[in-house]
Amino acid sequence: MKKFIALTLSLLLVLTFCAGCGGGGGSSSGGDVIKIGVFEPASGDNGAGGKQETLGIQYANKMQPTVTIGDKEYNVELAIVDNESDNSKAVTAAQNLVSQNVSIVLGSYGSGVSIAAADVFADANVPAIGVTCTNPQVTADCEQYFRICFLDPFQGTVLANYAYENGMRKAYCLSKLGDDYSVGLVNYFVEAFKNLGGEVVEEQFPDKNSDFTSYVANAKKAGCDVFFSPVSTEAAALIIDQAEAQSLGMPILAGDTWDSNVITSAAKGKNVEIVVTTFYQEGGNPDFDEGIKAWFEEDADAMTNNGGNTDLAAVTAMGYDAYFVALEALKAAGSTDPADVLGALPSLEVSGLVCGDVSFNETGDANKTEAFVKKCNTETGAWEFLKKQSAE
Amino acid sequence: MEVRLNKKTKSVLSAVCIALFLIFVYFGDIMISPGSSWKMLITVIEKGSIYALVAASMNLLNGFTGLFSLGQAGFMLIGAYTYAIFTIPADSHDKVYQYFDGGLIKWSIVEILEGKMGVLGHYLGMFIPMIGAGLLVAVIAFLIGIPVLRLKSDYLAIATLGFAEILRAFFQWNTLGPVTNGSNVLRKYTTYNNAVFPVLVSGICIAIIVLLINSTYGRAFRSIRDDEIAAEAMGINLFRHKQTSFIISSFFAGISGALLAMFQTTINATPFNTVMTYEILLIVVIGGIGSITGSIIGAFLFTAASEWWLRGLDAGRWLGISASFMRPGFRKVVFAVLIMLIVLFYSRGIMGDREFSWDGFLTWCRNLPANIKAWPEKHKAKSAARKEARAAKAAAKAKAKQAKADSEARKASGEALFTPLPVADHVVVFDKEGK
Amino acid sequence: MDERKTVLKLSDITMQFGGVVAVDNLNLEVHKNEIVGLIGPNGAGKTTAFNCITGVYEPTNGSIEINGNVVIENHPQGKMKDTYKGRNQGKYTNTLTMLPDKVTKLGVARTFQNIRLFKGMTVLENVMVAMHMNQSESVFGATFRSRKARTEEHSMREEALKLLKKVDLYENRDDLSTSLPYGKQRHLEIARALATHPSILLLDEPAAGMNPQESDDLMNFIGRIRDEFDLSILMIEHHMQVIMGICEHIYVLNYGGQIADGTPEEIQSNPAVIEAYLGGDE
């Protein structure tokens, strides 16, 4: 009897879902609504960063909820899926977006999931704009993938240059096993740093590791001048903590992921020196800064997703920009059809963004020549702008 | 009322159903536009069929041989990598192995055979590394099995889990980078171009598993599951049979790994962790331990629910209900609660240890209206029985309380505390293993 | 004494768990076509002796011969050397062990004290499992239903059905083994053991839980299968009526040690046995 109830129930469930999904998808694609897919992690290793990036997109959507394509005004609806920072979930998540008939996709934070999803977008011929995925492989073989940020070879070189110029000669490089972002960036850094004449020690830590004592000790033992670890913010907080506990005694250098309030709050009041390269410098666009902070203040969910305070992360600003790039692309295409949007992207030039103008080269990457170098002020727990650094 | 069809009718029915399904998947994949939400159905069928295969292979071990092994994700990992490594086209090597100078293996089986035999070579080039993946996994399972299969149930579980973790670290090891690409994703390898491919391959593999289970070896496996000691006393070599089951199960796990690699189009070792094994195990449990039909149903339900139907729970709008507590992560909570409910209240899963049969299905269908009609009566009877049981329990409780109060009172009044234990002339000692 | 061939011989079998001697220097012989009883109070070590014979336990000391060949032999080793409490230490020097499935292949089949049928399988399947070891097809052949696999499967089924007819279980062939009434489960266990083509059958309390009528039937049944299958039988039993009724020779154990052996008449009048069962006067 029990079994019978269970079976009927599940049958009912199946039917409702099928009907619900089928009907729902069909109706919302018509009318005056246009869908922009947001392909970001809300959980997993990159959950924190993904959420901050999504916040930027949501804020932009709040500021500019409509777009005029041709002569018609459309309401922009965000279709957000969680790719769980997991390559195997990324494919179905991306498929889910595509099946919701989105015109363009934004994301993802973390390069691995973007690479994994690239084929889905390519198959469906839906354009995607990478916001902060810096691995060159994202756009390299995928005509549908564009991006508005700089690339790892560039960032790695910038970081190496910065380190070398500041008299650091031996670098300890720590990446995470199985994480293509950190492994890739370390690779480019090592290449550039060695070319400059530096020396490196490379190590990797396994998934779910939270004990960084030995890595910090290894760096000290090797007598390095700089601790380079462009890993996820989860690990970053733990590394900072151990660096303080063991008096690391050398600056920690990292890439764009570390430009986050997770780092500043972890470093606040600690005796550590942290330098990062990033896309955006707070204060570069005061209107945007104030606006989004005000939004954080009034929207409790947004505040929580930002990590509980109003400090602004570069990825949020990038998310904001990405949304406007998408709108411009839609306008240029004059249609909501993904294929038309894709056609309009390569020649697109967008100015007036908070992180600088965007135009794409032949692989679909943004033409960026400079990165911002920031240092964490451990007394105030805020980022301080150091300089703009180029790859040359 | 029971329905009994003759063998021929059943075969025809099955063949027609299978053919219809394959045709539906084939044309579905071609004709449904990517923007339609029905496309998701095809995706679910693809992924579901791959998970069905790995769940069936796990069921062969856990449900039919009684070996609680948690190494499935590790075996899939090897399968996925083996397939991917040998099918990356030659001119993509530099891009894929960008940090390892184009890698060690600079050719692709698919390309070589395609050059020689055309389209046939293309598919042959896909099948050979896929079977190779299965065989390699089988060899590794053979080696792992030598020490591990001598362990008892939960030690076996934790040891296989451990091996899967070791394998993962091994595949990400930078020194092996020229082959495995270290921590970086493998991509650009040859994949199938229609969803019917994984469905067909999984279907054939599952059919083989079913044939095995119904053979004399399958009977031997089940006897080991039911009672190891009795099976041994019947002349069944425990270790050899466990090993056989372990190797065959791993072979199919390897094949499903290769299929998963094709489905995902990129492969990285990180997701092949314990969580993945647990998910496969939960599929087996939902479907019913000891039922291949159940594993298949479980795989499709699990994939559909987690990747499609419940997604709305994360987005804040689901079945027309919207609420602020439906934020990212809620889907997984609901899902986990559902699974716990199944584990606790329907511990036999959807199918228990029964398999699908046309007779059973048609009988069930025919009796359905009658059962539905009889349901209120039955329900009433059941709830009455439950009420009675509850009342009896309450009465017993009250009685016990009274007895306790009495004894307290007697104790207080200084009566002797000694009450002789009832003398049992036959003490039944249960088996600790719970066999 | 008995001129018939010895099919099973236990010499000085001692089984010690930690400091407890469960079986102490057991010497026992079973001749061809003989029915031998092994009796003794609870905890006397009878089932342990069975487990030593069938290879479930490795005896601490002593040797076991099946059909004239020594197949199991052991002597105290390692830590046991110093803690060994039994006799005849040093008499045996070899170490021969055998797994239960090998013992069964040599023609020694057994039943269990607490019935151990394969719960998830039908009556017929239970019997067919026991024939698995005699089939020769590989796992591939069996899976893909080679001609050999099909003929073997067919003959296995035929033989199993024939066997079930002989033990009156033919009607129940498609029932789940655990759904059978208790007495029939005992019969099925014996049928399953017979399916391995044994020459020696070890029965562990076959009449446990049976009423006098049922045990009478069982007695006849055991006698019948002995003749029909040309068996030698060693049985543990508490029902004196059964033991005295069919056994030709009886061994009595108490606290692991062997206190008497002989014909039923001898045993019935043996004072040591009476004392063991009824307790002596202090």
Add this chain to the structure above:
Amino acid sequence: MGLIQTWLPYILAGIAVGGQYALIAIGYTMVYGILRLINFAHGDVFMWSGLIMVYLITVLPLWLSIILVIIFAVVLGTTIEKVAYRPLRSAPRMSIMISAIGVSYLLQNFALYITGGLTKTYPAIGWLQKTVRIGSATTKMVTIITPVLTIVLVVLLVMLIKHTKIGMAMRAVSRDFETSSLMGIDINRVITVTFVIGCALAAIGSILYFSNYTGINPMSGAMPGLKAFVAAVFGGIGSVPGAVVGAFVIGICENLIKGAGWTTFSDAFTFVLLIVILMVKPTGLFGEKDIDKV
């Protein structure tokens, strides 16, 4: 001398993390000893204790938070036992293990929902996180406190098991579940007490562990949990001192391996150790041999 100086930081880290594993491992070993169940959810109880601390400390004083965290862990652990394990007591071994995996899945996903997948920073507990110098190494105060506290707690626990009535009951139940129930021991009470002790120690372990490694996310319990279980197997499951020794061995070895540059395999090593011990001495260092009844 130079050698010790180089390796001191690793050994210190190893001892600290070993002590923390030990506190978790006791829960595993005791539950396994009695129920023959790998309580997969134990690592998640540990993670949840950490998480609750993060939330409690924002509103309550430190001492009260610590007490409440321990109470919370105990309540959570015993509830899991009551809801997910007790109804399945007579079910096959595999079902109850699957139930444990299911609970673990639920706890992790619930934590994911509550935290939104973000790593929470563990509150600084005053002097526990103070930096101290030992010889050539600098480390946190908690590194030194952990082994001392662990040893004290374990000694207390062993005394409890050896000398009290409930301890005697626990030993009896772990030796023979059914017989002791026939002897009139209230099995359910013994099991509850076991879970209470195990979870309380896990909660204390979580305070020490997360003071040292200050980030908590839903998966934080998984790895320490598995390692603690391996430690319990290593020491001989069912044996409390064995689990403690095993935990220290694993903690120290793990850090030495990282120090030697084999960082890729620091986790894999734990499992290699597990498999080696199961091959060579399946009962672990201090375990007793189990004899099958036929």
